């Protein structure tokens with residue numbers, strides 16, 4: 701009797717649990733969605749407020765490059781972005797420049813990231829480190845890589861032992877590609893590139909000074925042809941940008957502006973609303 705009672709209690713305990721539907725997975729977020737959405741590439745919105753459908757993955761290693769921090773799964777982008785990285789890799793192979801180290805591109809469907817960037821949302825951005833490596837990095841170092849600062853210790857000028865003709869050659873290769881809109885680099889590195897550039901200087905216009913970017917440069921592609929939902933970045937002023945504008949970036953006033961920016965960044969800001977099409981892309985197949 702006792703045994704039957706025990707079985708009945710066990711069945712009663714197990715019953716309702718067995719009848720419950722399996723626990724629904726948490727709704728996908730931009731940083732947890734497993735794979736790109738199906739279909740052709742669609743770049744939506746701005747690089748700091750957008751997303752991408754039909755993104756492709758950059759292979760984690762290829763001729764002339766390796767992808768850093770693969771655990772973050774930020775190696776997705778528009779096919780043009782992937783091709784550009786592969787072009788840079790060929791430059792490294794042909795020139796005997798070792799391996800390039802590729803930082804963040806975008807998440808599988810783009811969108812905001814929980815850390816590190818405001819941009820990189822629409823599959824048109826890629827960070828490439830200035831540090832190159834002669835031998836491939838192992839898994840542990842790829843997961844937690846060590847960057848190399850291109851500036852002197854005072855931060856006001858490029859370190860000529862690290863930032864030289866090879867680095868300028870790579871920036872020029874990227875800046876002269878028709879699909880590239882701009883490259884963000886530290887103002888001191890732009891100044892060094894301005895001083896070192898020979899012959900055609902028109903490409904220097906696409907080299908835009910920005911805070912940080914002393915260990916990596918950030919390439920942003922222009923909206924690819926036919927991508928009508930893609931919003932381009934602000935227009936670049938005429939000229940090579942090596943004159944007074946660049947001087948401002950290296951002034952005390954710019955240091956104060958940076959401090960104000962950092963203070964503003966500490967204030968909680970409401971999340972930006974993405975274009976409505978992005979919600980469909982996040983939830984879609």
Ligand SMILES: [Zn+2]
Pocket residue numbers: 817820825826827917918919
């Ligand atoms: Zn970046």
